[in-house]
Amino acid sequence: MRNPTIIWRGESNGYAELIDQTLLPGELRYIEIRTKEDMWDTIKRLAIRGAPAIGVAAAYGMVLGIQEFRGDGAAEFAIHVQNVAAYLGTSRPTAVNLFWALDRLKACQSEIASHSVADQVNALFDSAKLIETEDQEICSELGRIGAELVQEGDLLLTHCNAGALATSGSGTALSVMFHAKESGKQFRVFVDETRPLLQGARLTTWELMEAQIDATLICDSMAAHAMKTQGVSRVFVGADRIAANGDAANKIGTYGVAVAAKAHGVPFYVVAPQSTFDLSLACGDEIPIEERDPKEITEQFGTRTAPQGVQTWSPAFDVTPASFITGIVTEKGIISPVSREEVLRVLDP
Amino acid sequence: MRNPTIIWRGESNGYAELIDQTLLPGELRYIEIRTKEDMWDTIKRLAIRGAPAIGVAAAYGMVLGIQEFRGDGAAEFAIHVQNVAAYLGTSRPTAVNLFWALDRLKACQSEIASHSVADQVNALFDSAKLIETEDQEICSELGRIGAELVQEGDLLLTHCNAGALATSGSGTALSVMFHAKESGKQFRVFVDETRPLLQGARLTTWELMEAQIDATLICDSMAAHAMKTQGVSRVFVGADRIAANGDAANKIGTYGVAVAAKAHGVPFYVVAPQSTFDLSLACGDEIPIEERDPKEITEQFGTRTAPQGVQTWSPAFDVTPASFITGIVTEKGIISPVSREEVLRVLDP
Numbered sequence: 001m002r003n004p005t006i007i008w009r010g011e012s013n014g015y016a017e018l019i020d021q022t023l024l025p026g027e028l029r030y031i032e033i034r035t036k037e038d039m040w041d042t043i044k045r046l047a048i049r050g051a052p053a054i055g056v057a058a059a060y061g062m063v064l065g066i067q068e069f070r071g072d073g074a075a076e077f078a079i080h081v082q083n084v085a086a087y088l089g090t091s092r093p094t095a096v097n098l099f100w101a102l103d104r105l106k107a108c109q110s111e112i113a114s115h116s117v118a119d120q121v122n123a124l125f126d127s128a129k130l131i132e133t134e135d136q137e138i139c140s141e142l143g144r145i146g147a148e149l150v151q152e153g154d155l156l157l158t159h160c161n162a163g164a165l166a167t168s169g170s171g172t173a174l175s176v177m178f179h180a181k182e183s184g185k186q187f188r189v190f191v192d193e194t195r196p197l198l199q200g201a202r203l204t205t206w207e208l209m210e211a212q213i214d215a216t217l218i219c220d221s222m223a224a225h226a227m228k229t230q231g232v233s234r235v236f237v238g239a240d241r242i243a244a245n246g247d248a249a250n251k252i253g254t255y256g257v258a259v260a261a262k263a264h265g266v267p268f269y270v271v272a273p274q275s276t277f278d279l280s281l282a283c284g285d286e287i288p289i290e291e292r293d294p295k296e297i298t299e300q301f302g303t304r305t306a307p308q309g310v311q312t313w314s315p316a317f318d319v320t321p322a323s324f325i326t327g328i329v330t331e332k333g334i335i336s337p338v339s340r341e342e343v344l345r346v347l348d349p
Numbered sequence: 350m351r352n353p354t355i356i357w358r359g360e361s362n363g364y365a366e367l368i369d370q371t372l373l374p375g376e377l378r379y380i381e382i383r384t385k386e387d388m389w390d391t392i393k394r395l396a397i398r399g400a401p402a403i404g405v406a407a408a409y410g411m412v413l414g415i416q417e418f419r420g421d422g423a424a425e426f427a428i429h430v431q432n433v434a435a436y437l438g439t440s441r442p443t444a445v446n447l448f449w450a451l452d453r454l455k456a457c458q459s460e461i462a463s464h465s466v467a468d469q470v471n472a473l474f475d476s477a478k479l480i481e482t483e484d485q486e487i488c489s490e491l492g493r494i495g496a497e498l499v500q501e502g503d504l505l506l507t508h509c510n511a512g513a514l515a516t517s518g519s520g521t522a523l524s525v526m527f528h529a530k531e532s533g534k535q536f537r538v539f540v541d542e543t544r545p546l547l548q549g550a551r552l553t554t555w556e557l558m559e560a561q562i563d564a565t566l567i568c569d570s571m572a573a574h575a576m577k578t579q580g581v582s583r584v585f586v587g588a589d590r591i592a593a594n595g596d597a598a599n600k601i602g603t604y605g606v607a608v609a610a611k612a613h614g615v616p617f618y619v620v621a622p623q624s625t626f627d628l629s630l631a632c633g634d635e636i637p638i639e640e641r642d643p644k645e646i647t648e649q650f651g652t653r654t655a656p657q658g659v660q661t662w663s664p665a666f667d668v669t670p671a672s673f674i675t676g677i678v679t680e681k682g683i684i685s686p687v688s689r690e691e692v693l694r695v696l697d698p
Contacts, residue, residue, distance in 0.1 A: 025655065025656040026653060190662070192570075193544070193646065193655075194570070195542070195544060195568040195569065195570055196568055198649075198654050198655075201646070201647070201654050201655040201659075202654055202655065205655055205656055205659045206656045209656055209658070209659065214660075215659070215660065216659075216660040216661060216662050217646060217647070217655055217659050217660065217661045217662075218646075218661070218662050218663070219544040219545055219569070219601070219602070219646060219663070220544065220568070220569050220570040220602075221541075221543070221544055221569040221570075221601055221602025221605055222601055222602070222662065222663075222664065222667075223605065224602075224604050224605035224608050224667070225601060225602075225604050225605070225664060225667035226662070228604065228667075230662075252568065252570055252571055252574060253568070253569075253570025253571070253573075253574075255573050255574050255577065256570055256572065256573030256574070256605060256609055259573050259608060259609050259612045260605055260608050260609075262612075263608045263611075263612065297542065297550070297566060297567075297568060298550070298566070300547075300649045300650050300652070301649050301650070301651075301652040301654060302651070302652060303649070303650040303651060303652070304375060305547050305550050305551055305650060306374065306542075306547075306550040306551065306554055306566055307374040307554055307555045307558055309558070310550075310554045310558065310564070310566050311563075311564065311565040311566065312565060312566045312567070313539070313565050313566075313567050313571065313575070313579075314567070314568070314571075315571065315574060318571075318573070318574035318577075
């Protein structure tokens with residue numbers, strides 16, 4: 001990867017550098033993150049986003065929080081770890097990878113709670129690094145498995161950014177495209193711009209163009225018309241949290257794409273690692289949906305484009321029911337048809 | 350109406366004033382239009398837009414073009430009228446009201462071709478004024494008829510702007526809401542922002558707020574999620590051209606709303622005057638669809654938000670097949686079910 005989304009500098013007393021994605025595609029700038037508060041803010045304002053990347057960022061946020069420990073002894077340290085995790089967990093409510101990563105570090109700490117604090121710090125740092133390297137391997141595996149679904153001559157469509165920028169590796173849905181391209185398949189991609197924050201326009205087109213993939217930017221409202229008139233043949237998207245029955249929360253607008261895909265007989269695939277599944281939730285109705293600041297709709301990157309005082313409604317995510325999903329590509333294989341039974345059979349948790 | 354969309358000043362040698370809708374909602378500014386070229390440009394750049402308003406603007410554009418006549422005699426005048434109409438017809442290809450208005454003035458001229466040029470000029474001016482006053486009456490009638498469909502407690506949804514700004518009267522789809530409000534019904538409206546030019550965010554919310562109607566702005570990509578989770582009960586939209594079988598071209602994104610409405614069992618109504626029907630077209634596949642400048646997608650009101658050199662696809666309209674439309678509200682009554690037979694029966698052309 002030319003420009004990793006997130007880089008850890010040094011050992012357990014080091015710091016993170018990550019691309020400020022709010023500046024793309026105009027500017028590629030790395031920012032230094034040296035405190036858990038900085039990491040919280042970076043996640044909150046979407047400078048880093050994408051479910052797997054948020055997981056890695058949260059893990060390194062834990063390491064930063066642990067660096068602040070000035071207390072005495074393992075008992076105090078255990079409480080500190082819990083507090084840092086609780087704090088970071090308030091940054092964004094929907095992406096389950098955030099909580100998955102925090103839980104994993106908390107579990108690691110519990111297992112070695114009798115060791116010295118210095119040993120625990122090192123073990124937690126190793127655990128955070130492992131989350132990152134595993135994410136990279138999983139992205140490759142998602143791409144390899146998903147690329148089998150891409151047919152020569154396909155016109156694909158994607159929504160939001162499920163690319164390298166959304167992970168610490170090659171992405172989820174876009175990893176499928178990168179692998180299909182590397183294997184020599186010819187295909188084109190329609191990219192939904194993804195209002196309000198334009199992750200499709202700003203990030204996905206940029207990644208696809210860097211990879212020499214034939215990408216065309218459209219407005220979200222054009223997807224249904226594209227399916228009707230342009231021969232869209234397959235949809236690939238990522239996910240932020242998937243319930244046990246396969247209902248998948250993803251960026252707002254994904255559900256509308258799924259409804260249109262079903263109406264036009266276009267196969268609709270979700271690409272996501274096992275860490276995106278929340279098997280504690282029976283169905284998607286239980287997934288908490290974050291509401292965003294009205295200004296993201298009313299102020300177009302500096303220009304006011306709606307009347308002062310207008311009411312808005314701005315959910316950051318929606319839930320696509322399993323019945324609209326042709327298959328979920330995971331590193332364990334493809335879940336299809338999408339049902340509770342198949343989720344459990346493929347993931348074998 | 351507090352702020353008419355278009356005003357004619359003076360007699361047949363007068364000029365037009367119209368609201369520059371590209372400046373709304375930040376600024377309410379009238380611009381003077383004194384030549385047919387200015388009117389062409391004003392239509393092209395969407396300073397005036399909305400099918401019925403374009404019809405009225407084209408009629409007054411004809412009057413402005415006729416003022417330039419310096420030739421000699423009725424034969425030359427007839428050719429001049431044809432030329433002005435041909436010129437104005439190149440401004441926007443989809444809205445049939447444009448051609449309907451031009452054809453009506455050409456027919457008027459043909460009927461009185463033996464009269465003096467001065468008499469013909471006056472007759473054409475009267476004809477243009479009649480198009481305007483008829484449009485105002487038709488808007489009221491559309492509102493009166495359509496308001497019967499609005500139920501107490503409804504959550505309506507609309508796309509783009511089919512309001513007073515889209516006509517010389519009270520609008521089409523929004524006229525329905527204005528009349529329902531006046532009759533004392535309580536309801537709320539979700540307004541799609543309508544990318545790329547944000548007519549919903551800029552114009553529709555403004556009109557509804559002025560009328561004290563409870564309006565909430567959403568991104569286009571939220572409409573399907575709103576239908577699934579918020580109880581949207583009815584959709585009202587305008588149209589730019591309707592084929593003989595009821596297939597309706599309207600602002601890009603309308604078709605996606607219709608697909609989502611059908612999937613959720615939400616009644617979907619088109620509100621449009623008879624002049625929006627093009628009975629020469631058997632179905633919507635024959636409606637020409639205008640493509641817009643890529644910059645409307647890639648440059649968000651001054652800020653570049655997509656990589657340089659990105660490919661775009663930007664159809665200005667899409668076609669909603671009759672099978673997705675619950676009913677078409679016209680000044681002659683409601684066409685429902687929507688079929689060629691019902692179109693002809695209700696319009697009785």
